[in-house]
Amino acid sequence: RKEVEQDPGPFNVPEGATVAFNCTYSNSASQSFFWYRQDCRKEPKLLMSVYSSGNEDGRFTAQLNRASQYISLLIRDSKLSDSATYLCVVTANSGNTPLVFGKGTRLSVIA
């Protein structure tokens, strides 16, 4: 079983749609969770950290279910600029421990 699994997509959605991505992780010792966004041929950029209580940042909502080892990202009112690959990332601890990346879910928002 892979450490971090994501549906690769692609998800093709119209502007304004709501789309949800899921991710599962295998290491129960994982402590920190993130969603990164990666545009083609660019480095990953942090979208948001994921907290146990769930957190929201504008149109983006992230949730964590430790019991099921499951993370989700919800994007509301999709914009064309949201088109990218979304990477689910976990680490045993934050800071000086390496990140484990999922393969990413590709999103295309269509006009």
Next chain:
Amino acid sequence: GAVVSQHPSWVICKSGTSVKIECRSLDFQATTMFWYRQFPKQSLMLMATSNEGSKATYEQGVEKDKFLINHASLTLSTLTVTSAHPEDSSFYICSASETSGLEPFFGPGTRLTVL
């Protein structure tokens, strides 16, 4: 936020040559930096952990004699791909964290093409 730079951003070289990639933390000190590699349509894979003042820790399957890592200061780690071959063509990205407990920041990556 913290900034990590990489140089060069892209390089094309002939097979058999060596290529050095630099990763710098511009406004913070990083005792640990990480080197990742990403092949097309694949996820980022950790290659090695670079520790300032000591030897790097390599992931299984990554040849330490081929990918030389030097972390000589708290703001600079270098990755040298020795005797590069076409199969080494990839996107190499480094990351560093400001302090323990904060998410890491990524350099912009170096795209290596070996002819």
